[in-house]
Amino acid sequence: MIGAGAAGMMCAIEAGRRGRRTILLEHSPAVGRKILISGGGRCNFTNLGAGPKQYVSRNPDFCRSALARYTPQDFLRLIEKHRIPCHEKKLGQLFCDRSARDIVEMLLAECREAGVELKTGCRVESVEQSERFLIRTAEETLPAERLVIATGGLSVPKTGASDFGYRIAEQFGLRIVAQAPALDGFVFQEGERNRFRELAGVSADAIVTCGGASFRENILFTHRGLSGPASLQGSLYWKPGASVIVNFLPGLGADELRAWLRTQKRERPVAAIKNLLAERIPRRLSEALCDLAQAGTQPIGQTPEGTLERLVRTLQAWSFVPERTVGYQRAEVTVGGVDTDELSSKTMEAKRVPGLYFIGEVVDVTGWLGGYNFQWAWASGWAAGQAV
Ligand SMILES: Cc1cc2nc3c(=O)[nH]c(=O)nc-3n(C[C@H](O)[C@H](O)[C@H](O)COP(=O)(O)OP(=O)(O)OC[C@H]3O[C@@H](n4cnc5c(N)ncnc54)[C@H](O)[C@@H]3O)c2cc1C
Structure with missing residues (x-):
């Protein structure tokens, strides 16, 4: 042997x-x-x-x-x-x-x-x-x-x-x-790398979907990409050029999320969306995702329905194409x-x-x-x- x-x-x-x-x-x-x-x-x-x-x-x-x-x-x-x-x-x-x-x-x-x-x-x-x-x-x-x-x-x-x-x-x-290399997580392309640099160290419960497989566990933003168990699992199914989809609110269906936003709009109309969301996901993540959906700053009561819908899509199906996975130095396995x-x-x-x-x-x-x-x-x- x-x-x-x-x-x-x-x-x-x-x-x-x-x-x-x-x-x-x-x-x-x-x-x-x-x-x-x-x-x-x-x-x-x-x-x-x-x-x-x-x-x-x-x-x-x-x-x-x-x-x-x-x-x-x-x-x-x-x-x-x-x-x-x-x-x-x-x-x-x-x-x-x-x-x-x-x-x-x-x-x-x-x-x-x-x-x-x-x-x-x-x-x-x-x-x-x-x-x-x-x-x-x-x-x-x-x-x-x-x-x-x-x-x-x-x-x-x-x-x-x-x-x-x-x-x-x-x-x-x-x-x-x-x-x-696999079970190593993702490296962002330059755009996402710059956009999410400030999130390094933030982790959250999420669903990562890639190549037809979905995993609900933690994700962790790093200074150059996405790690944490759910991202590592996703990397096992990733092929170059393919998208990765992240659901940042795995406990809520899309309709439940819409209903929650409507309730907030009715009951707390002067609250900023990023503050409301920070009750459910880490504050820094809430701010970054609201920025991405261009939905962060105004009070929820004045936010048009179209913007809220864009936010729902960003929170539940944010999609990115990684530059690559992290590589053999960190990979747990070789596919x-x-x-x-x-x-x-x-x-x-x-x-x-x-x-x-x-x-x-x-x-x-x-x-x-x-x-x-x-x-x-x-x-x-x-x-x-x-x-x-
Ligand atoms: C950081 C890390 C953490 C991991 N954690 C887990 C975990 O917790 N649970 C889990 O299930 N899996 C884990 N894995 C994966 C797991 O370690 C491997 O899948 C497993 O060790 C594979 O077993 P193997 O015997 O095939 O290969 P290996 O365990 O890699 O053994 C191969 C052996 O062959 C030797 N060898 C290589 N080339 C030659 C040569 N030319 N001549 C002689 N000997 C040679 C190597 O030195 C090595 O001793 C982890 C992997 C890494 C890198």
């Missing part, structure tokens, strides 16, 4: 338990570096509601089999075996109480118990196939009947991320779905990867290259924010671990 991250370690544990002689190669000096920085250092290691609908892939059904055979409950059993204290934060997201290091220590202990040989600081220089795979490192050539690629995606290069997995796939003639048509959904083995497997994030299966990406790493690693 190449890559001692979440998927590689799970696969090695399962293969080792089955009595396979298993060697896990990692080019970084330490294993599981992405696990250590995940979930703000507490690792959101699974999601109790994980299922195929929370994953993006060219073939949305591909992940179904692996996710059904290794579930969040299965991973929880491992957590319980190692007595790791954890809690549900929200929306089924499970986090360590103490630190993500608990997860890495657990996986290392399981690797030891399963007799996995671990080589860190090990650079793989090339892979060849004759009767067996020959994995050449700086020190030695390792022959292997089966080879599992678990080298992850491109995000956060300082954790050891590399394009190695994609290069191996190409070397063996497997198709790749174009990669892009795209080894095309799932090339792999068996049961074993993760390449259909055209018997003995070669791809698992985890290097595969074109990407989950939402909230523990879904680790669950895919565990489940795909487990599936390959039963087969190698």
